Amino acid sequence: MDMMYYPLGRSSYEDSLKAIEADIQHANALAAAIPRSKDGARFQMKLVHDQLTPLIMFLLQWIDSSCTCLLPRYLNLFHVLVYKVYTDGRPKISRHGRKATVSDFYAVILPSLRRLHYDLMELDNTTKGESSSELVVSSQKKPEKDNEFTNIDLEREDECGICLEPCTKIVLPNCCHAMCINCYRDWNSRSASCPFCRGNIKRVKSRDLWVLTCNDEVIDADLVSKEDLVRFYLYINNLPKDSPDALFFMFYEYLI
Known part of the structure; x- marks a missing residue:
């Protein structure tokens, strides 16, 4: 079966880049809600490209042999810059950032931020529920010896x-x-x-049996959330450093 080729216009790659930009902005909102790192900074992300990307993109639009199968390939010309933002009087944006591919962003960074945000919301709701239940119990006068x-x-x-x-x-x-x-x-x-x-x-049978968990076997949700947060920060810190010739990609009109 022959592969079907379709023309690759400007709107197709611009729509793809706009979708990635929207997901990055969503990830930035999630990153702003999670606890900050030890140095008081929070991570933010931007879609960036190198100096040759506008020329390559122009050539891809100019040649007649371009097709939709090239879309994943030329998206590799872009990467996600992960940088720190400070709020304690130091420079607002750190000079050195970390570089993540678009695949890394969708495979690791965005799912991790969603999971961390969901865990924090669950812990917040649990804490509020426990505090309200403690108020109800404290209002009821019961002998302490009966509950100890x-x-x-x-x-x-x-x-x-x-x-x-x-x-x-x-x-x-x-x-x-x-x-x-x-x-x-x-x-x-x-x-x-x-x-x-x-x-x-x-x-x-053995598969029909129920297993009772002891108190020491129950994992604290707060501890699991903190461990996931530490692993996420370690993953970001282990990303390759961004090259100094990378340019911030802010407007799609510059890629004409």
């Missing part, structure tokens, strides 16, 4: 009801009794019944 659990009581909650060993317990789906996995395997091989209610567990 000692460490011994918490340890007993994590113990298996058969062997009394602290462990991660599994729950039988038919009777909802909990035990450790070793006791389950032991009783399943010996009598195929629940040790508490003697219910038949012959048809219960």
Whole structure:
């Protein structure tokens, strides 16, 4: 099957560049909402090109053999400049930036910013919900002794009801009794019944079991969000440095 070629006009690549610019502006808004780095700066991005790009773009429009299949290739003439913006009296824009390809922007940077922004919103909503619930609980006068659990009581909650060993317990789906996995395997091989209610567990398979998580196995959402933020900053810092001959691309009319 022959490849179909279509003329590549000025509007096609301008529309593509405008779409990229819109996504970059959206990413800048997301980056402004996340916590700043240790030096008090925040990241911003711009679409830039080198000095030869306008000439190459003009040649692509001039030759008759240009086609839509060249669109991803000539977009490599552009890259995303990631730079720091300060607000503490230092120069507003840092001199040296980091260079990311358009593919890197859509594959890593934009999805990471969206995930960080979503996590921060979830944490904010959770914090507001917890603060309101604390106000309701504090307004109700309850004896503190009724709500306090000692460490011994918490340890007993994590113990298996058969062997009394602290462990991660599994729950039988038919009777909802909990035990450790070793006791389950032991009783399943010996009598195929629940040790508490003697219910038949012959048809219960390993994939049907429920697993109870302990308090120390629950990952703090705030900690995960901070780790994701650190990884994002490390990724930005490990990007290649931008060459000094790069020019800020601000207006599409300059590419005529």
